[in-house]
Amino acid sequence: MGEREGDEKMEFCLKVYDKEGKIVCVRHGEDELSMVCAREYQEGDSFGLEISEKNVWVWLQWDDGLGKSLVYLTGNTNYVIPFGEKRISISPRAFHGDKHLLYVRKAEEYERTAYRNLACNVNDWHDSSNCYPHASANVETRNEAVFAARNAIDGVVVNDGHGEWPYGSWGINRRPDAALRLDFGRVIETDCIVLYTRADFPHDSWWTEATFTFSDGSTLIFPMEKSTAPHKLTFEKKQIEWVELSGLKKAEDASPFPALTQIEVYGSDR
Known part of the structure; x- marks a missing residue:
């Protein structure tokens, strides 16, 4: 990629740490x-990425x-390499x-401003910091x-099974008040949300209705079916x-297990 006049260089530092914090x-x-x-990774190993600027868009890969x-x-971000039970929801190649x-x-600039799925982040994990979505x-x-x-944001949309990769999903443990929140870390513009509900029938149930609540104070009720x-839900920008995502109304069927395979939020950066 050639350098263009006026571009400022962004400095990166990638690190791998062992469980003692040694680089x-x-x-x-x-x-x-x-x-x-x-190196053959060991339990407790982790990654770190240091950047010279804050509030920036980057392509990030912790593992091929x-x-x-x-x-x-x-800001700077990190990732703890999963082992044991935590590993079975990602590709066995990782x-x-x-x-x-x-x-x-x-x-x-053309990449970050393009109309795309703004919800996908294969790098996300429970204690993720400074890395969005x-x-x-x-x-x-x-x-x-x-x-x-x-x-629900790992980009894998196969929904005819449940359990180990590639069938990971967001499971709600039968909670009627279950809610999933997706943070973008900045203001984005969107006009479309797509849900892939898990469809491992007859093991699974499904939702007949869901509610989306947005940071601007608005809400949308989304009817669904088996x-x-x-x-796909479209709306004004x-x-x-x-x-x-909340207000999940389960169908009146024999299964107690509705779940979400993937949520996609389409739009662009402002």
Whole structure:
């Protein structure tokens, strides 16, 4: 990518830490940075990304098996490598072996302003900080990774099963007051939301209605039906910082298990 007059360089520093906080791999770069870590990861290892600016858009990849996402960073960010039960909701290729590729690149203006799904972030995790979008919820079934809120924004939309990857979902543990919140970290403009509800019938139930509450104070009620296809809701453009999904009304059927596979929020950065 050629340098253009007037562009300011963004400085990056990628690090891999062991469980004691010792740096085992580090690399610095400007605007675009790749780092190969030749190490078999161990429980307690983590990543760190330091940036020279705040409130910026970058393409971020913690692992080539996990993939990359266009994210908004309000500051330095980190990621703890999952092990054990926490690992089964991500691709088995991720963080496996003794050679790994980490990557970060400053996003171009046309990339961040393009109309796209603003909800996808493969880098999201429970204690994520400064990295958006970020999903959180007031309940996750048995606190298991396969039912965590982050599964609903990982970009995987297959919904005809439940449990281990690629069937991760947001599970509500039968809570009638279940709510999922999606934070963008800045003001975005949106006019469309798409829900992939889990459809592992007859194990699963479904929702007949959902409510979206937006940071601008508005709400929308969204009727739904039993379906394996995505549910699409369009509306007049809104400028928001977050959206919450709640008011989930379960169908009157035999199964007690409705769940959400994926939420997509389409729009652009202002």
